[in-house]
Amino acid sequence: MINYNPKAWLSVIFHAYSRSVMRTLTPALVFMAIYTAILCYVLLDIMRFHESDFKTTISMHSLLGIVLGLFLVFRTNTAYDRWWEGRKLWGSMVNNTRNFALKLNAFLENDDLENRQWFSDMIPHFVVSVKEHLRKGVNAANWVGIDPVLLEDLEGAKHIPNRLSSLIYQRVNLLYKKGVFTGDQLLLLDREMKEFSEILGACERIKNTPIPYSYTMYFKQFIFLYVITLPFAFVTTSGFITIPIVVIITFVLLSVELIAEEIEDPFGKDVNDLPTDELSIKIKENVREIFGLRN
Secondary structure (H helix, E strand, C coil): CCCCCCCCHHHHHCCCCCHHHHHHHHHHHHHHHHHHHHHHHHHHHHHHHHCCCCCCCCHHHHHHHHHHHHHHHHHHHHHHHHHHHHHHHHHHHHHHHHHHHHHHHHHCCCCCHHHHHHHHHHHHHHHHHHHHHCCCCCCHHHCCCCCHHHHHHHCCCCCHHHHHHHHHHHHHHHHHHCCCCCHHHHHHHHHHHHHHHHHHHHHHHHHHCCCCHHHHHHHHHHHHHHHHHHHHHHHHHHHHHHHHHHHHHHHHHHHHHHHHHHHCCCCCCCCCCCCHHHHHHHHHHHHHHHCCCCC
16 A cells, blocks of 8 residues: 555656556557557548548547546446455454453453463454455464464364464453453453454455456447547547547546456555455564554
């Protein structure tokens, strides 16, 4: 995620797009420039040869542009809603881990270093597992400082966040049976432990529920037909100036669609995705500080 100053107009205006967007956008812009140039040359040559006064009109594209604008608004709003909901969920993750660590720090004895160390490791492990689970899967072997016994336990798990959440539940229940936690304290801790699963489930809902295919297909077809017929609307009135006009309009329309595609899945590593890596590090630092442990 890019940190920027929204009041710095020049730096925002002249900032380059993300590479993933430009890799998709550049071939389309080059194609439209060549396609429009050939079309202008052929049509203008035919008109000169036949000495025709035929004039095209932008009326149809103006009317279709209104409909297309409504689609673009709906498309971007839908994508941004998914992005913002993901941000709220990860904000809840930060708050929930802090609350859970604060309660554990108050309930555990100061000299209970074993349990303090265990929870200070497991809470960040769960957060990292959620982050990786929402991307391309969890590989716990790549984690720094993971206990070999825990790693062996996680190797056979298909859903590692669930397994880690289960281990936290088991540890809290074991401490309750040993008398370390009272029944009231167990109920207080249960709220945060249950919230972990709810946050994970909500993130999975965003990840595993894409925009309906029919809507996406129709919208892309609409954009394609609009830009592919656009040169015909300007060629007789604008001549070869039609080329930059078409390229700019194509740039605007495709950019909005590509950016919407990027932010509708906010848990990846794209430049506009959520800063889940930074949030995971922040959570680890906060939890260890709450327990009074050095990072």
